Amino acid sequence: MKLETTHASADVASEVVFEAKGLKKEYDDGRVHALRGVNFRITQGEFVVILGPSGCGKTTLLQMLGALAEPSAGILHYRGKSLADLADPASYRAREIGIIFQAFHLLPTFTAVENVQMPMFETDRPAAERTERAVELLKLVALGHRLDHFPSKLSGGEKQRVAIARSLANGPTVLLADEPTGNLDSENSKKILELIIRLRREQNMTLVLVTHDLNIARMATRTIEMKDGLIVADQQVPQTAA
Amino acid sequence: MNFLTIVVRGLLRRPVRTGLTLVGISIGIAAVVALVGISHGFEASWATGMKVRGTDIVVSNMGNALAPKPFSAEVRDRIGKLPEVAAACSIYADLTSVEDASMMVVSAREWGGFSWQNLKLISGRMPNDGMEDAVVLGQTAAEMLKKKIGDPLQLETKELKVVGIVDGGAMVENGSVILSLELFQKITGNEDRINVIDIRAAPGMSEEAVKQLCDKINAIAPEAKAMVAGEHLGNSQAFRFISAMSWGTSLLAVIVGVLGVMNTMLMTVFERKQEMCILLAIGWKPSRIIRMILWESALLGFLGGIVGVIIGTISVKVLEQLPAIHGMLEPDFNGGLMAVAVVLAVVVGVISGLYPAWRSSRLTPSLAMQG
Known part of the structure; x- marks a missing residue:
């Protein structure tokens, strides 16, 4: 199945998706420095893994990329436009990016097919079309037989598949994943990673994934290693691994 | 699934609490319907008395x-x-x-x-x-x-x-x-x-x-x-006082209902804080979250209004049968009163939801990544 995206793949192949210059984030009136001046560039189609110990600032960085939090200082551009100056950050989150959380974060009172439809409420799609697309997406992640199951009736791996389908709801060009296998056993972790990587490759999406797991890093096209709010290493991974 | 489905599921999430809140608001509305209905009925009956006497x-x-x-x-x-x-x-x-x-x-x-x-x-x-x-x-x-x-x-x-x-x-x-x-x-x-x-x-x-x-x-x-004839009763200070007392007592009951709905909606916002942050993180606008809360409280008010109208009407009918006051009540449950009661309940619901909705609008989507 070919997913719809907001940008044609060929046009954006070498386009700079994210560009950060001197990015800083402070909490508690400057007592906590989560990011201390981060610089990087991410281009369309890259699979970037952000590595580092707990508290190094990788999740904060992912929040910035998702416009979930604003930087204290520095510049962060998305396709040449400052994320801080976005008139409608919600629209950016709804249409440009898809987010996958470690704890799945499905809504417990909604079925799988309903959960996938949630981001589509910020689009003009009619109800029937929303349902149709959610069904297609769930089939894409091999959950066509679990459409009407509530999250409490799904296994961890299945929940994360629903979350992945939800992240693709509005055809994003960027996927942001925060420890997507952190709550899964090794077998499910492998399957989920394979799914995310396959989808990223098929759709030429940019994937930014935060993890502790070095095995995942080996599958990426590039790794960014962080420590104490700074990037300490930024290197390409040989293409055969991706 | 449409937006109303989301609103209804929000209320069904805690059915007991939603039910108790419904009871609270419906008692307030029942008081409005019963007391004002009796008061209007008395006035209407007096006017009818004048009419039959010519x-x-x-x-x-x-x-x-x-x-x-x-x-x-x-x-x-x-x-x-x-x-x-x-x-x-x-x-x-x-x-x-x-x-x-x-x-x-x-x-x-x-x-x-x-x-x-x-x-x-x-x-x-x-x-x-x-x-x-x-x-x-x-x-x-x-x-x-x-x-x-x-x-x-x-x-x-x-x-x-x-x-x-x-x-x-x-x-x-x-x-x-x-x-x-x-x-x-x-x-x-x-x-x-x-x-x-x-x-x-x-x-x-x-x-x-x-x-x-x-x-x-x-x-x-x-x-x-x-x-x-018919207008003179409304000119009576005593009747106006009784009428005002009916409304006053009813409104007190309604205020209790307001506090009940507000408490429920505030609890909802606190309990579903992370859920709302997730919705914000996946692209919902804060205005949609606000609408969701207001629709939930308005629906709670609407249902409370319907139940209140039914309870109020039945209560007065039961009251009419009591030997001590049998034949003394001729309540006027006209469509206008019912509509006013339901609209009042919806307004109560919306007003009760304003503060919780404002609280929800201050949530930040980054909280979705915490836990």
């Missing part, structure tokens, strides 16, 4: 008391001379205890006056003359006093005889003890005193002309006030 204008002095203040019987003669007045009937109406009944309408009417004409005999007869020691009872009054034809009835210090039971065509008439004005004045020592004059305007007069006649009467009879 009264166009009521001249009375409705002050703070439940019964009008007395004035000189001579006023009737002054008014009766006006060419636009077809007929005038002097009345002395009082609200007083009669035997075991703590409060009854005693309606003493000018013997031979038109206000006797609407009374239809169910049993017995009418008094033979204005000075016969006799009363007729409205059918509800007879039931309340447990009287039948020939029974004695103690009024003040005088023992009178029940000679007839009548259907007056309206609740107020049927709940009255009716006797001749002359007899009542003699018993109570209120010779030459009356407190109401029923007036029939000349045939063919328009509403405007009847109003102009009121002004004319007011000019020649400053002791009392002439008002178009």
Whole structure:
């Protein structure tokens, strides 16, 4: 199945998706420095893994990329436009990016097919079309037989598949994943990673994934290693691994 | 799935709490429906009483008391001379205890006056003359006093005889003890005193002309006030006080409902904080979250309103059957009152949801990544 995206793949192949210059984030009136001046560039189609110990600032960085939090200082551009100056950050989150959380974060009172439809409420799609697309997406992640199951009736791996389908709801060009296998056993972790990587490759999406797991890093096209709010290493991974 | 599905699921998430909140708000609305319905019914019944008596204008002095203040019987003669007045009937109406009944309408009417004409005999007869020691009872009054034809009835210090039971065509008439004005004045020592004059305007007069006649009467009879029949009760300070008390009591109950809904919606925002942050993180606008909260509270109000209208109506129907007040209530549950009650409940719901909605608008999507 070919997913719809907001940008044609060929046009954006070498386009700079994210560009950060001197990015800083402070909490508690400057007592906590989560990011201390981060610089990087991410281009369309890259699979970037952000590595580092707990508290190094990788999740904060992912929040910035998702416009979930604003930087204290520095510049962060998305396709040449400052994320801080976005008139409608919600629209950016709804249409440009898809987010996958470690704890799945499905809504417990909604079925799988309903959960996938949630981001589509910020689009003009009619109800029937929303349902149709959610069904297609769930089939894409091999959950066509679990459409009407509530999250409490799904296994961890299945929940994360629903979350992945939800992240693709509005055809994003960027996927942001925060420890997507952190709550899964090794077998499910492998399957989920394979799914995310396959989808990223098929759709030429940019994937930014935060993890502790070095095995995942080996599958990426590039790794960014962080420590104490700074990037300490930024290197390409040989293409055969991706 | 549409947006309403999301709203309904939000309420069904905690069915017991939603149910209890519904009960809270519906009790408030039930109080509005019951008290205001009874109050409107009383007013409507009074107006019906005037209509069945064929009264166009009521001249009375409705002050703070439940019964009008007395004035000189001579006023009737002054008014009766006006060419636009077809007929005038002097009345002395009082609200007083009669035997075991703590409060009854005693309606003493000018013997031979038109206000006797609407009374239809169910049993017995009418008094033979204005000075016969006799009363007729409205059918509800007879039931309340447990009287039948020939029974004695103690009024003040005088023992009178029940000679007839009548259907007056309206609740107020049927709940009255009716006797001749002359007899009542003699018993109570209120010779030459009356407190109401029923007036029939000349045939063919328009509403405007009847109003102009009121002004004319007011000019020649400053002791009392002439008002178009049906409107005079609303002019009574006592009735206005009772009406205000009905609304006041109802609104207190509604305020309790408001606090209940507000508490529920605040709990909802606190409990579903992360869920809302997730929705923000996946692209929902804060305005949609606000709408979700407001729709939930409005729906809660709407359902509470419907249930409240049902409870209020049933409660009054049950109340009407109680022996102590059987026949004394004629509630007016018109569509307008029902609609006002439901709209009030929805408004209560929306107002209750404003603060929780504002709280939800301050959530930050980054919290979605915490835990």
